[in-house]
Structures are given as C-alpha cells and as structure tokens.
Amino acid sequence: MYREHTVGVVIPAYNEEGLISEVINQMPEYVDKMYVVDDCSTDGTWNEIIATARENQYIEDSNPSKIITADGGKSMLDKRAILDEPIGRVVPIQHRENLGAGGAIKTGYLAALRDGVDIVPTVDGDGQMDLDQLPKLLDPIVEGEADYAKGNRLLYREFRSDMPKFRFIGNSILTLLTKISSGYWKTMDPQNGYTAISNYALENVGIEGMYEYYGYCNDLLVKLNAKGMRVADVAIPAIYGEEESSINYRTYIQKVSGMLLRNFMWRLKIKYLVLDFHPLALFYLFGASTAGLGSFAGVWSLYSKFMLGNKLFVSASLSMMLFTIGCMFLMFAMLFDMQTNENLEVQIRE
Numbered sequence: 001m002y003r004e005h006t007v008g009v010v011i012p013a014y015n016e017e018g019l020i021s022e023v024i025n026q027m028p029e030y031v032d033k034m035y036v037v038d039d040c041s042t043d044g045t046w047n048e049i050i051a052t053a054r055e056n057q058y059i060e061d062s063n064p065s066k067i068i069t070a071d072g073g074k075s076m077l078d079k080r081a082i083l084d085e086p087i088g089r090v091v092p093i094q095h096r097e098n099l100g101a102g103g104a105i106k107t108g109y110l111a112a113l114r115d116g117v118d119i120v121p122t123v124d125g126d127g128q129m130d131l132d133q134l135p136k137l138l139d140p141i142v143e144g145e146a147d148y149a150k151g152n153r154l155l156y157r158e159f160r161s162d163m164p165k166f167r168f169i170g171n172s173i174l175t176l177l178t179k180i181s182s183g184y185w186k187t188m189d190p191q192n193g194y195t196a197i198s199n200y201a202l203e204n205v206g207i208e209g210m211y212e213y214y215g216y217c218n219d220l221l222v223k224l225n226a227k228g229m230r231v232a233d234v235a236i237p238a239i240y241g242e243e244e245s246s247i248n249y250r251t252y253i254q255k256v257s258g259m260l261l262r263n264f265m266w267r268l269k270i271k272y273l274v275l276d277f278h279p280l281a282l283f284y285l286f287g288a289s290t291a292g293l294g295s296f297a298g299v300w301s302l303y304s305k306f307m308l309g310n311k312l313f314v315s316a317s318l319s320m321m322l323f324t325i326g327c328m329f330l331m332f333a334m335l336f337d338m339q340t341n342e343n344l345e346v347q348i349r350e
Contacts, residue, residue, distance in 0.1 A: 001030060002135070003142045008033035008117035010108025012101055013125035017043040020125045021052040024090060028131060033117060034090045035108040036125070037081070040098040045125075053090035076208060077110040101193075102216030109207050113199070121196040129194045133236045136348065137196040145346050146232035147201035148224055150187070150217070151194035155235040155349065170253055174218065174260075180334070181260040182221040183267060183341045187233045190218045194236060201229050215256035222263040225341065226270045232346040278340065283333035291326025294319050 001007065009031050013020050020036070027034055036053075038046045077083070080099065084092040093107060105122055112120040119141050123129050133151070140146040154171065171191055178190040195217070197205075204227055211219035224231060272281035297319035305312040 001032060002119070002138050005118040005138070005142055006032045006116075007119050007121065007138065008035060008112040008115060010105055010112060010120060010122045011036045011125050012039060012104030012108065012122070013037060013041065013045050013049065014039040014098075014101070014104070015041045015043045015045060016125040017041070017045050017048055019127045020045055021048050022127050023123065023125055023131075024049070024052045025056065026131050027089070027123075028134060031089065033086070033112070033115065035093060035111045036090055037093045037095065037104040037108050039095050039100070039104045046092075046094060049090070049092050050084075050087070053087035053092060056090070057088040075110075075114075077107065077114060081107050081111075083111065100212050101214050102210065102219075103212035105193075105216055106207065106210045106212060109197075109202060109210070113202050113207065116199065118199050119196055120199070120202060122193055124193050130237065133194075134196075136234050136236060137194065137232075140232035140234070140346060140348065141196055141198045145230065147198045147229040148220075149196045149232040149234055149348075150189075151192040151236035152187075152189045152233045153192060153237065154189045155233075155347075173253060174215075174256060177257055177260050178218045178221060181218070181264040181267070183225040183271075183337055184221055184231055184233075184345055185334075185338045185341065186345045186347055187221065187231060189233075190221055191215075192236075193217060201227075205229065211259055213255060213259070214252055215259050218256055218260060219263060222260075222267050225344065226267050226275075228271075228344065230344050230346065232348055234348045235350070278336065280333045280336035280340070283329050283336065287326045287329030287331075287333055289326070291323050291330060294321070294323030294326055297322060 007030060009027065011020070011023060011034055013036060024034060024036065036049050038049060080096060080103075082094045082096065084094070091111065093111060095104065095107065099107070108122070109120060119138055121134060121137055123131070123134075129151075137149040137151065140149045154175070171189060175188050175190055179185050179187065182190070191214075201224065205220070205223045210216055210223070221231065268281045268284060272278040298316065301312055301315040301319050304310040304315060
C-alpha cells in the first residue's frame with residue numbers, strides 16, 4: 001500500500017521480451033498488484049512474464065484483504081482477455097486478440113476496477129519509465145488534489161533533450177489539438193503513458209468506451225474533462241532505451257486528430273449542453289460556421305474575379321469580414337473554455 005491506498009499498476013506488453021522482466025523486478029514494494037497485459041505478443045513475452053512472476057513469488061501483497069475480486073457473468077473483461085491466477089503480486093493477463101496499446105490499458109483498467117484498487121498507475125513494459133518517479137503521480141491523488149495524474153516530458157528543456165526531433169514535433173502538434181479538444185489548456189504532453197487514475201475517476205469516466213488506438217491518453221483526457229475531473233500535469237523526465245517506437249507518426253496524427261475532433265464535439269454537447277449549459281458551445285458553433293462561410297466566400301470571390309471577370313473588392317471585403325467575425329467568436333469561446341476549466345488543472349513542477 002502507498003499511504004493507506006492500494007495501488008495496482010497496469011503494464012501493457014507487446015513483444016517486450018528481454019525488457020518486461022526488468023519492469024516487474026524493479027516495481028516498488030508498495031505496489032499491491034501488477035496487471036501485466038500481454039497483447040498477443042509474437043515473441044517470448046508471455047513466458048517471460050510468467051517466469052519472472054514465479055521468481056518473485058516471495059514478495060507478498062502489501063494488504064491482500066483490501067483487494068477483492070468480484071465474481072460475475074461473462075463480462076467485457078472476460079470476453080477480451082484470459083486472466084491467470086495471480087502469481088505473487090503479478091496478475092498475468094493474455095488478450096484473446098491483439099487490441100493495441102490502448103486496448104491493453106483498457107483491459108488492465110477493467111481488471112483493476114473489478115478488484116476495487118484505489119489508485120491505478122500505468123507503466124509501459126519497455127522500461128522507459130523511471131519507477132522512482134511513481135510517487136509524484138500518486139501523491140496528487142492521495143492528497144485529493146487530482147483524480148488523474150500524468151507525466152509531462154515537455155515542461156523543461158532538459159527533460160525533452162533526449163526526445164527524438166520528429167517525436168517532439170508530432171507531440172507538440174497533438175498537444176495543441178488535445179488542449180482544444182479536452183479543455184485542459186495547461187496540460188502538455190498528452191501522449192505520455194506514465195499516468196495514475198483514482199478508483200472514483202475510473203468508475204465514472206466510462207472506461208468501457210475508451211479509445212483503443214495509441215490516442216487512448218488523449219481520449220481519456222476528454223472524457224475526464226466532460227465529467228469535471230481534476231488533472232495533475234507532473235514534470236517527469238523520459239528514459240529512451242533499447243526499445244524502438246512502432247508508431248507510424250503520419251498515420252498516428254491523422255487518426256488521433258480525427259478522434260480528437262469527434263471528441264471535441266462530444267465534449268461540448270455533454271458538458272455545455274446536456275449536463276449543464278454554457279454559451280461557449282454556441283460561440284464555438286457560430287464561430288466555426290461563420291469562419292468556414294467566410295473562407296468559402298473568399299475562394300468564390302477569387303474564382304469570380306479570375307474566371308468570370310467580376311470585381312473583387314466588395315465580395316473579398318465581405319468574405320474577410322465574415323472570416324474575422326468567425327475567428328473572434330472562436331477566440332471568445334476558447335477564452336471561456338479556459339476560464340471554465342481553470343480549477344480542474346494542477347501543474348506540479350518538482
């Protein structure tokens with residue numbers, strides 16, 4: 001236990017042979033459970049998980065009586081994965097089919113939720129996360145400052161100095177898009193998989209519908225904001241070791257950008273029209289429509305000038321006016337969104 005709270009770490013693993021054992025072996029003693037999810041690896045990852053767990057059976061659960069596995073019918077968890085009997089602190093979980101990084105996290109969350117764990121961190125199986133930093137993510141939840149805590153590799157230059165340039169550029173683009181989509185305007189590095197979530201947030205955020213591609217972190221932030229959950233952005237350096245990223249960033253950005261747009265519209269509807277009302281949703285709608293109309297009118301004005309020989313000044317002026325008004329409404333909407341969500345964000349710099 002950590003400060004009277006049970007902790008169950010979710011560890012997604014796909015082809016992490018030679019790496020996953022180190023993560024399991026180095027897990028701090030205050031961690032009660034490790035939900036190690038093998039996402040149908042094609043190497044020896046599963047055998048390594050089992051062997052490493054058996055080697056560490058002497059490590060007993062900190063307080064096993066606090067974690068109770070519930071019985072039930074054929075749940076979503078049972079349909080998507082096979083849960084072996086716990087081996088010491090390790091709960092080996094094997095997917096029935098490959099579901100991706102987000103799918104493995106989702107499976108781990110479902111298992112931890114069923115067991116009633118107080119705090120559920122996520123740690124990658126490739127050893128690129130410093131486990132000594134884990135208390136920084138647990139403390140904001142234990143102290144009631146946040147419902148969800150996430151690492152931030154972008155806050156300080158020395159933290160991001162080892163990050164590959166192409167990854168930094170892609171991360172920066174998705175950071176901006178996620179700020180707009182999620183409403184957490186101060187939060188950075190939304191792709192960071194080093195996180196911790198409270199049982200309360202896990203129960204209320206609708207984890208069953210979580211996005212299962214690599215953008216699961218971004219999707220979860222949107223869902224947290226829609227439910228009014230507090231998020232802590234914690235400065236934590238990254239470790240880049242032997243494991244190479246399998247992400248195709250061109251495809252990644254395209255897919256996640258589309259998801260963020262859909263989530264943005266959903267958040268506005270749920271948070272500002274269904275659960276409560278705030279005119280910023282209408283500001284966003286009017287601003288986007290007007291700016292879009294102004295852009296279309298501008299293109300038509302150019303076509304009319306060069307293809308039909310019509311005068312440009314009046315039509316171009318009206319187009320510019322529409323576009324400017326639309327942008328102003330969008331800026332007002334963003335400002336209102338920032339003010340509304342300001343109390344839901346905490347930045348921890350040390």
